[in-house]
Amino acid sequence: MTKEEMINRINKLKKEKNAVILAHNYQTGDIQDIADFTGDSLELAKKVVDVKADIIVFCGVQFMAEMAHMLNPEKKVLLPRKDAGCPMxxxxxxxxxxxxxxxxxxxxxxxxxxxxxxxxxxxxxxxxxxxxxxxxxxxxxxxxxxxxxxxxxxxxxxxxxxxxxxxxxxxCNVHNRITLEEVKKAKELHPNAVLIAHPECKPEVVKFADEVLSTGGMVKFVKETKAEEILVGTEEGMIHRLQKEAPNKKFYSVSRNFVCANMKKTHLEDILESLEEEKYEITLPEEARKKGKKTLDEMLKYL
Ligand code: SF4
Structure with missing residues (x-):
């Protein structure tokens, strides 16, 4: 099946089954492009609460799909790759x-x-x-x-x-593996670029950054800043998102090593299979779901 055929099939199944695809900012560009909504954990949590579709295909890692189930248990939440976890x-x-x-x-x-x-x-x-x-x-x-x-x-x-x-x-072994030396080298290569870093980076990298931002904060920042070049200190999938949001700006990763293997497990084939076979459904015992929901509801009060 060609990529185009696969995308058509996914879209057809989505309609037939009344499904919605949510993707985290660290997913591959292909997944971000077919998703109905792409965002950071907070944006996705807010989105999940209002989903009207019957099925949520969550392209991210296990804890995110669990969060979706906690917040909206009436929906069937599918995680296309069962083995996509978060070592942190x-x-x-x-x-x-x-x-x-x-x-x-x-x-x-x-x-x-x-x-x-x-x-x-x-x-x-x-x-x-x-x-x-x-x-x-x-x-x-x-x-x-x-x-x-x-x-x-x-x-x-x-x-x-x-x-x-x-x-x-x-x-997070992905953010924590990036050294200050690497970041300084990247800055030397792109002296005019503004450095934005995620707070999961090492403290010395965070201190060296011009702005410390969540991935949602990065989206807002690149749309508003006058800077034309931006060095991105987070997982490389974010660059696809930022480039879409600010197409006239130049984005560089601070390191070629900035890849979360778990976030990159999901491919179009997995989404197609997930929709076809309605797998892998994420559920929790009701007591655990309710307790988890309470902590998320508390969080959502601080918007
Ligand atoms: S980047 Fe990967 S390992 Fe790090 S917190 Fe996110 S999911 Fe977990």
């Missing part, structure tokens, strides 16, 4: 959080949305990189345990110095 989310379990609760009984537990359902069951509120600072500043407690990303956690600590913030020692 896997650095912490619900059992780890239970133990931390014993150690820090009077702390508010904030978890990055990049966590599995068993962790969301145990925490107070979720956040994404787009609203982490607002939530940390505004939760009604000066003592916070933040998990699982140490780099985003350090960024929060720097910006919310008035609070006592305990961090879990996890990381």
């Amino acid at each position: 989310a896997d650095t912490i379990t619900g059992e780890d959080v239970r133990k931390l609760r014993e150690q820090y009984p009077d702390y508010t537990f904030i978890a990055y949305v990049n966590t599995n359902a068993d962790v969301k069951e145990q925490i107070d509120i979720c956040c994404t990189s787009a609203n982490a600072l607002v939530i940390a500043k505004n939760v009604d407690n000066d003592k916070i345990v933040f998990m699982p990303d140490r780099n985003l956690g350090n960024y929060i600590k720097e910006n919310v110095p008035e609070k006592d913030i305990v961090l879990w020692d996890g990381e």
Whole structure:
């Protein structure tokens, strides 16, 4: 089947089955182009709540599809690749959080949305990189345990110095592998470019950046900035999105190594199979779903 035939087939199935395709900004260009909506975790969470279609094909990783199921359980949520996980989310379990609760009984537990359902069951509120600072500043407690990303956690600590913030020692191995040296080299190659970096990057990279932004924040920034060249400090899939949003600007990745293997597992073939066979459906026990939803609903209050 040619690519065009495959896309036609996907679109036909979407109509027949009343399905919608949501994609994260780190998906390949092909997937972003056929998706009904592409966004960061916060934008996708907001979108999921209002989906009217019967089926949501979620092109991203496991925790994102779980989030969609938590927020809109009436819909059938499909993850085209069952093996698309997030190594950062896997650095912490619900059992780890239970133990931390014993150690820090009077702390508010904030978890990055990049966590599995068993962790969301145990925490107070979720956040994404787009609203982490607002939530940390505004939760009604000066003592916070933040998990699982140490780099985003350090960024929060720097910006919310008035609070006592305990961090879990996890990381995104994609963002964390990018060194300051690499970034400086990229800056030398493109001296006129503005450097935008995701807060999951190492602290020294975050400090060196001109702007620290979530991927949703990056979209807004490139549309508004007068800069004509932009060095992008996040997963390379983002460049496809930014180029579409600001076609007259030039975008460069800070590193050729900036690829999330899990985000790149999904191909058009997988989406077609997913729609044909309605696989892989993501569900959770009702108790776990409800607890997870509560933490996401809390997060969605901070918009
Ligand atoms: S980019 Fe990092 S945080 Fe995002 S899915 Fe990949 S490993 Fe997980």
